[in-house]
Amino acid sequence: MTTEPDKNEGEVKVLNFLEEIIEADLKSGKHKSILTRFPPEPNGYLHIGHAKSICLNFGLAQKYGGKTNLRFDDTNPVKEDTEYVDSIKDDIRWLGFQWAEELYASDYFEQLYDWAMVLIKKGLAYVDDQTQEEIRQTRGTVTEAGKNSPYRNRSVEENIDLFTRMRAGEFKDGERVLRAKLDMAHPNMLMRDPILYRIIHAHHHRTGDKWCIYPMYDYAHGQSDSIENITHSICTLEFDVHRPLYDWFIEKLEIFPSHQYEFARLNLTYTVMSKRKLLELVKNNFVSGWDDPRMPTICGLRRRGYTPEAIRMFAEKVGVAKRDNVIDLSLLEWCIREDLNKRANRYMAVLNPLKVVITSYPDDKVEMMDAVNNPEDAAAGTRKVPFSKVIYIERDDFMENPPKKYFRLAPGQEVRLRYAYFITCTEVIKDANGEVVELRCTHDPASQGGNSPDGRKVQGTIHWVSAQHAVEADVRLFDRLFTEPHMGDIPEGEDYKSYLNPDSLKTVKAYLEPALAAIPKEEKVQFERIGYFWQDYDSTAAKLIFNRIVTLKDTWAKMNK
RNA sequence: UGACCUAUGGUGUAAUGGUAGCACAACAGAUUUUGGUUCUGUUUGUCUAGGUUCGAAUCCUGGUAGGUCAACCA
Numbered sequence: 001m002t003t004e005p006d007k008n009e010g011e012v013k014v015l016n017f018l019e020e021i022i023e024a025d026l027k028s029g030k031h032k033s034i035l036t037r038f039p040p041e042p043n044g045y046l047h048i049g050h051a052k053s054i055c056l057n058f059g060l061a062q063k064y065g066g067k068t069n070l071r072f073d074d075t076n077p078v079k080e081d082t083e084y085v086d087s088i089k090d091d092i093r094w095l096g097f098q099w100a101e102e103l104y105a106s107d108y109f110e111q112l113y114d115w116a117m118v119l120i121k122k123g124l125a126y127v128d129d130q131t132q133e134e135i136r137q138t139r140g141t142v143t144e145a146g147k148n149s150p151y152r153n154r155s156v157e158e159n160i161d162l163f164t165r166m167r168a169g170e171f172k173d174g175e176r177v178l179r180a181k182l183d184m185a186h187p188n189m190l191m192r193d194p195i196l197y198r199i200i201h202a203h204h205h206r207t208g209d210k211w212c213i214y215p216m217y218d219y220a221h222g223q224s225d226s227i228e229n230i231t232h233s234i235c236t237l238e239f240d241v242h243r244p245l246y247d248w249f250i251e252k253l254e255i256f257p258s259h260q261y262e263f264a265r266l267n268l269t270y271t272v273m274s275k276r277k278l279l280e281l282v283k284n285n286f287v288s289g290w291d292d293p294r295m296p297t298i299c300g301l302r303r304r305g306y307t308p309e310a311i312r313m314f315a316e317k318v319g320v321a322k323r324d325n326v327i328d329l330s331l332l333e334w335c336i337r338e339d340l341n342k343r344a345n346r347y348m349a350v351l352n353p354l355k356v357v358i359t360s361y362p363d364d365k366v367e368m369m370d371a372v373n374n375p376e377d378a379a380a381g382t383r384k385v386p387f388s389k390v391i392y393i394e395r396d397d398f399m400e401n402p403p404k405k406y407f408r409l410a411p412g413q414e415v416r417l418r419y420a421y422f423i424t425c426t427e428v429i430k431d432a433n434g435e436v437v438e439l440r441c442t443h444d445p446a447s448q449g450g451n452s453p454d455g456r457k458v459q460g461t462i463h464w465v466s467a468q469h470a471v472e473a474d475v476r477l478f479d480r481l482f483t484e485p486h487m488g489d490i491p492e493g494e495d496y497k498s499y500l501n502p503d504s505l506k507t508v509k510a511y512l513e514p515a516l517a518a519i520p521k522e523e524k525v526q527f528e529r530i531g532y533f534w535q536d537y538d539s540t541a542a543k544l545i546f547n548r549i550v551t552l553k554d555t556w557a558k559m560n561k
Numbered sequence: 562u563g564a565c566c567u568a569u570g571g572u573g574u575a576a577u578g579g580u581a582g583c584a585c586a587a588c589a590g591a592u593u594u595u596g597g598u599u600c601u602g603u604u605u606g607u608c609u610a611g612g613u614u615c616g617a618a619u620c621c622u623g624g625u626a627g628g629u630c631a632a633c634c635a
Contacts (some may be wrong), residue, residue, distance in 0.1 A: 008575095014574085014575055015575095016575095020577095039635090073635065075635080078634095078635075112625070132633055135633075136632085139631060140631075141563085141631055142562085142564075142630070142631060144563085173633085174633065186564085187564040188563095188565075188630075189564085189631045190631095195633055198633035200633080209604080214633090214634075216634085216635090217634070217635045221635085237629070239629095239635090240565065240566055240630090242630090264566095264567085269572085275635095317585075318574085319574045321573090321574070323566095323627095324567070324627070324628055325572085325574090326572070326634090327573060327585090328571085328572050330586060331572080331573075331584080331585050334584090334586090337598095341598065348595095373591095375597095375598075376598070394595095397595085405596090406596095408595085408596090413613095418595060419593055444600095451596090458594095460596085461593095463595060476602070502582090535586075548567055
């Protein structure tokens, strides 16, 4: 086969609009290199929406040989906590990114204060004594102009004095604010004398009690970007209307001209993305924590079995644009299957067991069957799986009255036990309620390993575990995770409670703990993360099977509709 | 009813004045030691009305629809 390395065939070069801007800036010499930043407020855990932003900011810098800072936007002490700082750092690292510098908006408080003084001296900021209510009332509405504050024309000296005393702690919360002097009739509400500083006597997670005045987002963000020489400040669409203000501060302060660019935030079907709602789910114990596998948080997805590679692939696939979007959850699921399918070793696990006794098999015999670890990767090798007279199969793999194209086990029907034998169902045993509780089968000893010397074909192949070697665990866990509304499909204004099953945590605990006790200590961590297995457990395997179950369920549902 | 942003198959995203392409989803077939994977094929789209142009998804104007903004949140 001949290849032309320069051709790069099949690979279409597609730039998103941010890449186009960056390439143009680099080409024109506007910037020699680029510096982006990821600026979370440490007031909650990162979710899949943040992952898109992280992949964008870090990915863009990587692609163009630049760097990315991690900056915590910690300008509101009452909402923020170091717990969140730590989790955010963990999640970013887990996703596979390394920041150039770890910074905090609170590092800039002194500089920001000095700049506020500059604005005051230029006659561009003033201290307002109005109450919060008065300020709200005089701001006007989207269609009506606001009214000037009676304190708007204070002298520079008086403003300096008052602002100094605000910092010194002479006033109570809410008594005074520092506002920019712009235009109370501006069509953009954000430009109607925005508040720069407010008084908050609260303990800050980093600066402690040093400050009692705190800058607002609009006053802190652009200048923080500027201090760090951020070239491309990339944020979501709702900050679009803030850009004129962002530019105004930079212009008036005559500092490094960082620029803000906006993109559409990620929305996912069936998924709650609002930090406020997620916090509520955690606080009210509707989930076991921020890392509950049903949560759309990065740590939740991690526990659900997602890999960083899959999440990065997802971020790549969803694209970047300025149009509001709702991505199908199926794309995220496709990404994890795509990733795991290539690299995860396969293991057999039965989630919803049905006992099968192979009557023709010797009572005490145990055979070690050869099983392929990963059909997609021969280098992954093989392993031995114990087989014996009594096994469990998946309940879904048997039907007493099968429809026409059902290839798995049914009375009188032959099926292959993967890596083991062909078996034929000879008897169905039911309990008093008519529920199938056990199957009796015979095996073909010649089909050891899964092939018959006479070349006859069986259409179905099913997985199994040897009962005496199995580790028992709760099969319902998996079921719960998939039958409950995924990550909370909660319509606006509805009660979360009706959408999450409060029993699931109890169930998990009740069944997981005895199972854990049966497992060698060194393997517990893996096991705990994934849930459950009868034998042959492994976290990666769980991920694969986990995603595979969804697919099979879908297929089955369709066949029966 | 103010300012700003947006409009391409079911869902996303390309095409930057010259053949509407790609991915997910859906559907059909082939292969298969799991109805998975893999491979092949199929269906479905430029919000609307004008204008400019040899030619418009693309440029202009009007309309329509959706979103954002009236926290001392970020």
